[in-house]
Amino acid sequence: MIEIIAVKNVFLIGFSILILNWVWRAVNWVWLRPKRLEKYLKKQGFSGNSYRILMGDMRERVIRWIKLLSHFLFLSLLILSLA
Missing domain, CATH: 1.20.5 (Single alpha-helices involved in coiled-coils or other helix-helix interfaces)
Known part of the structure; x- marks a missing residue:
């Protein structure tokens, strides 16, 4: 019984880490990377609309x-x- 609960907890922790990884990648792709690129381009002297x-x-x-x-x-x- 205890082994089943431990396996279930390990599975849930692994699944949670996987979901958090996907969420982080999506946020990085949709928001962080474009904002970082915008900041870099403005630093280089390019002007334009904000992302x-x-x-x-x-x-x-x-x-x-x-x-x-x-x-x-x-x-x-x-x-x-x-x-």
Whole structure:
């Protein structure tokens, strides 16, 4: 009975270590490494947007794209009305 509990505890500890390792790798890949690279590049003199997880600067890109499309649409309507 005691051996079964000991084996179960060893299994749970090993599984917990494995899960923590995977979580650490994911956090390092998603957050820590990009922030470290951003800090290094800023130190080298590069400027840019700050790293934001998952979406990044997608909102700003979409806003710029919509403004660009509306500008071209306005110009094309202006050209058609002049022709």
